[in-house]
Amino acid sequence: MKKNVFLCLTGILVLMAMMSFRAENEVSADKIQWITIEEAFAKSQKEPRKIIVDIYTDWCGWCKVMDKQTFTNKEVISYINEHFYAVKFDAEQRQPVKLGAEQFDFLARGGKGVHELALRLTNNQPSYPTTVFVDEKLQVIQPVPGFMKAKEFHEVITYFGGDFYKSVPFEKYKTDNYTQLFSGKI
Numbered sequence: 001m002k003k004n005v006f007l008c009l010t011g012i013l014v015l016m017a018m019m020s021f022r023a024e025n026e027v028s029a030d031k032i033q034w035i036t037i038e039e040a041f042a043k044s045q046k047e048p049r050k051i052i053v054d055i056y057t058d059w060c061g062w063c064k065v066m067d068k069q070t071f072t073n074k075e076v077i078s079y080i081n082e083h084f085y086a087v088k089f090d091a092e093q094r095q096p097v098k099l100g101a102e103q104f105d106f107l108a109r110g111g112k113g114v115h116e117l118a119l120r121l122t123n124n125q126p127s128y129p130t131t132v133f134v135d136e137k138l139q140v141i142q143p144v145p146g147f148m149k150a151k152e153f154h155e156v157i158t159y160f161g162g163d164f165y166k167s168v169p170f171e172k173y174k175t176d177n178y179t180q181l182f183s184g185k186i
Helices: 002-029 037-046 061-070 074-083 116-121 150-161 170-182
Strands: 050-056 084-090 097-099 102-104 106-109 112-115 130-134 140-145
Touching: 037 050, 037 084, 037 097, 050 061, 050 116, 050 150, 061 150, 074 084, 074 150, 084 116, 102 116, 106 116, 112 116, 116 130, 116 140, 130 150, 140 150, 150 170
Parallel strands: 050 084
Antiparallel strands: 050 130, 097 102, 106 112, 130 140
């Protein structure tokens, strides 16, 4: 009898653990898997992949709209999680960032300031939000400033994620390649 109770309890615990693991995976598939810039840098050293960096500030209204509308779109989430290491970077964070041998620090300017890494990624032209695309060799491909709706953003991420930026002008990509590849998806 004790053996049956023990087996039953063990079975229930295993089932609960499996359901918990499954639920965590399902939730994570519904969100962009944001990591720190340091984590993306380290992961890219082991398994090269493009990095997408969302540069934002806490006071930026359009950054919040992009979080709520664009970064919650199912197709955007799926594409980013599959093709990029995704980073959210607060341009006003005060903690230093060390990437390889380089260290980037916060630069105080009046009551606020800006992080050196935000300046580097935006070619010294910070605006918020800015989405920065970084290639597998950790070189900036291009910063794209401003708010984008989900469809517009999907066009941009697939352009860089699919390496079309290397051979096709963006406007041609949107009218030819994008419509063929993603028609009706978003």
